[in-house]
Amino acid sequence: xxxxxxxxxxxxxxxxxxxxxxxxxxxxxxxxxxxxxxxxxxxxxxxxxxxxxxxxxxxxxxxxxxxxxxxxxxxxxxxxxxxxxxxxxxxxxxxxxxxxxxxxxxxxxxxxxxxxxxxxxxxxxxxxxxxxxxxxxxxxxxxxxxxxxxxxxxxxxxxxxxxxxxxxxxxxxxxxxxxxxxxxxxxxxxxxxxxxxxxxxxxxxxxxxxxxxxx
Amino acid sequence: xxxxxxxxxxxxxxxxxxxxxxxxxxxxxxxxxxxxxxxxxxxxxxxxxxxxxxxxxxxxxxxxxxxxxxxxxxxxxxxxxxxxxxxxxxxxxxxxxxxxxxxxxxxxxxxxxxxxxxxxxxxxxxxxxxxxxxxxxxxxxxxxxxxxxxxxxxxxxxxxxxxxxxxxxxxxxxxxxxxxxxxxxxxxxxxxxxxxxxxxxxxxxxxxxxxxxxxxxxxxxxxxxxxxxxxxxxxxxxxxxxxxxxxxxxxxxxxxxxxxxxxxxxxxxxxxxxxxxxxxxxxxxxxxxxxxxxxxxxxxxxxxxxxxxxxxxxxxxxxxxxxxxxxxxxxxxxxxxxxxxxxxxxxxxxxxxxxxxxxxxxxxxxxxxxxxxxxxxxxxxxxxxxxxxxxxxxxxxxxxxxxxxxxxxxxxxxxxxxxxxxxxxxxxxxxxxxxxxxxxxxxxxxxxxxxxxxxxxxxxxxxxxxxxxxxxxxxxxxx
Numbered sequence: 152x153x154x155x156x157x158x159x160x161x162x163x164x165x166x167x168x169x170x171x172x173x174x175x176x177x178x179x180x181x182x183x184x185x186x187x188x189x190x191x192x193x194x195x196x197x198x199x200x201x202x203x204x205x206x207x208x209x210x211x212x213x214x215x216x217x218x219x220x221x222x223x224x225x226x227x228x229x230x231x232x233x234x235x236x237x238x239x240x241x242x243x244x245x246x247x248x249x250x251x252x253x254x255x256x257x258x259x260x261x262x263x264x265x266x267x268x269x270x271x272x273x274x275x276x277x278x279x280x281x282x283x284x285x286x287x288x289x290x291x292x293x294x295x296x297x298x299x300x301x302x303x304x305x306x307x308x309x310x311x312x313x314x315x316x317x318x319x320x321x322x323x324x325x326x327x328x329x330x331x332x333x334x335x336x337x338x339x340x341x342x343x344x345x346x347x348x349x350x351x352x353x354x355x356x357x358x359x360x361x362x363x364x365x366x
Numbered sequence: 367x368x369x370x371x372x373x374x375x376x377x378x379x380x381x382x383x384x385x386x387x388x389x390x391x392x393x394x395x396x397x398x399x400x401x402x403x404x405x406x407x408x409x410x411x412x413x414x415x416x417x418x419x420x421x422x423x424x425x426x427x428x429x430x431x432x433x434x435x436x437x438x439x440x441x442x443x444x445x446x447x448x449x450x451x452x453x454x455x456x457x458x459x460x461x462x463x464x465x466x467x468x469x470x471x472x473x474x475x476x477x478x479x480x481x482x483x484x485x486x487x488x489x490x491x492x493x494x495x496x497x498x499x500x501x502x503x504x505x506x507x508x509x510x511x512x513x514x515x516x517x518x519x520x521x522x523x524x525x526x527x528x529x530x531x532x533x534x535x536x537x538x539x540x541x542x543x544x545x546x547x548x549x550x551x552x553x554x555x556x557x558x559x560x561x562x563x564x565x566x567x568x569x570x571x572x573x574x575x576x577x578x579x580x581x582x583x584x585x586x587x588x589x590x591x592x593x594x595x596x597x598x599x600x601x602x603x604x605x606x607x608x609x610x611x612x613x614x615x616x617x618x619x620x621x622x623x624x625x626x627x628x629x630x631x632x633x634x635x636x637x638x639x640x641x642x643x644x645x646x647x648x649x650x651x652x653x654x655x656x657x658x659x660x661x662x663x664x665x666x667x668x669x670x671x672x673x674x675x676x677x678x679x680x681x682x683x684x685x686x687x688x689x690x691x692x693x694x695x696x697x698x699x700x701x702x703x704x705x706x707x708x709x710x711x712x713x714x715x716x717x718x719x720x721x722x723x724x725x726x727x728x729x730x731x732x733x734x735x736x737x738x739x740x741x742x743x744x745x746x747x748x749x750x751x752x753x754x755x756x757x758x759x760x761x762x763x764x765x766x767x768x769x770x771x772x773x774x775x776x777x778x779x780x781x782x783x784x785x786x787x788x789x790x791x792x793x794x795x796x797x798x799x800x801x802x803x804x805x806x807x808x809x810x811x812x813x814x815x816x817x818x819x820x821x822x823x824x825x826x827x828x829x830x831x832x833x834x835x836x837x838x839x840x841x842x843x844x845x
Contacts, residue, residue: 265554265575284543291536300532307539315546319553322546323562325430326498330542333505337535340512344528351521360525363605 154195156275159313162188163254163279166286166306171247174235175228175298179221182302185283186217189309192276196316208327212312215331220305220338227342228298231349239358241293250286257281264318276317283310297345297355301338308334373427375409376489382406383482392474396456399478403449410445414438424565432495432565436695440628440702441492447620447706448485450821452478454714455613457817461721462611473517480513481617491625497545497562500629501538504593507625508534514614515606526602526609533602534593541589541629547582548636551575564632571639579637583646586633587653594626595680596687597657607676608726612717615672619679619713620706627686631698634690651691651771655779655786657684662790665797671716671726674797678752679709681790685767688783692770697763704760704832708751711825715745718818719801728797732804742802744822749798751829753791759832 162185169181190213197205228234238246261277287306290299312330315322348355382402386395417425418438425433433441459474469477487506494500508531516527545562552567553560554575561567567574588599595603607615630650637646661681668674682705689697718741719734720726735742751758754765764787771780 265577297528304532304536304539307536311539311543311546314543315549318550319546319560322549323496323498326496326502326562329498329502333502333509336509337505337531340509341528341531344516344524344531347519347524348528351524357528360528363522363525363529363609 158191159279163282183221236296253285280314379482400453430496437492451613454821484510526605537592544585551578597660604676608672616710616713620710654687658786662786665793701763711748711822733806
């Protein structure tokens, strides 16, 4: 198992640990770890392929997504004073078990994908990517609080990023930066709206946002 | 050379936005924006019409950016829609400020700025020649239009904005995954390391890896479909259209939905060259049929005026998807133009009516005919135009879509489409009829209707002209 694969799987495991807690601070901590590993995958891919652009992308991810975004969300949760997420129909321990099953499913799916020649860390990378994507989706579905929705979205985004990194040879830099910027802006805007939700509704439980209905 | 001018023209909205901020007062900015919007349309028309009518097929602008004829038409349509909405907005906001829930000067000013940046992001969609940049532009349209939906800053607006932002962002995350699949497909198939460049991909389509190509297309259909309001993924659309102020709803419906559909058209252009990928077209066609049928069922039981038109937009998105699935770019464009013209008029009029009656509940809106006959007539004509009644342009496009779905032997699809369209027509007529007839619930003082009728009246006229001018030619060609 190569280093990129090892880091990718570690990132997926961090996501599984993340979904295993109902406390927002712990969720956020594991999101940060997961993103640190994603940046480690980037750097080690750069080491293997000799593409030095990947170092700077890895560094950008570490600074912007792992540190910057985590700190921003931590600041929001502190300001709003919400510490935990009770979860929806799916209880927290069960969702962790489901995400372990997802890792296995992801491995089966990844082995079905055609392999890129000269990319030896493709299978582990695809497994981790699909697992992160599924775990992030489950996290969004299984949690109530608006902050959790953002963390789930960011986890999905990490999965997509890892997929791009391990299944293709070098996305164009322009596109990569555009995507990073877009994600950053989504998080900023969503964060500001959360303040507004808190002020107008006096809670941030998105399952209770049901005033706009058909009937 | 004309290609040197289109780039700077596209940056014109940004200059206008800066001017708005410098003017600092909403009333002055409103006039500047209205004038600037039409100036922008004129500049674009001077540049684009010779290109569209000319022989050249493709106009490269910058690396990764190029303009094609269909894109040029949509660019112009987008500019016209935004100019209409913004020139109506000035009158709309001045009467809004006499009502109880008056928006502040700053809110209106920010509205203009967001609308102009939104225009820029939508224009970017049509000049992208790169799948990655296309994704970035579409995501940018979400972010900039969130500011428009958020305009009123009350509970409903916050809820609608949150849902819009989260649902569209998650949907577009899947479109990004699809884009990566397509990139991967090109790297598997092509010798030179793959590409995201759309014109390269179209040329080299037979070499793409078919499995990854199909997977990529499915994810992109789900992703961009979310943004366009395809049936099971449409839930953000009625909320956002209903809570945004009327000029913003008009822009969302008349121009934003076209952007997402245009992205799907670019993907279908690539897919049509891949051997054995006929199923991409079929899938788009059926997504369209399902959307038309579902939206017309939703139309029957509606309780909000603007939600009604939002579902009618979903129905029209379904029709455009059918046109895409049939592989016909002219039909797609024709339906988009006709829908945009009629729907912008309807949303702007609905905004006026809601201001007049003070409610958007369909059960409380009665007697428009006796309260404001001018608006009532325009409202009735626009509603008929949107459902595709003969003298109007949308009749031609809906008729041609039906005919070509029969010709391509999609019997079941065509029958379902016919049923859906009929049901939608009946539902819209019933709801609109109730709004027009009866006696008003409360005494409504006659409003100064003149300044707020100009744009809708012009659009109704355009819709009739579209039907009368292009109608016979198209019909002769089809029959």
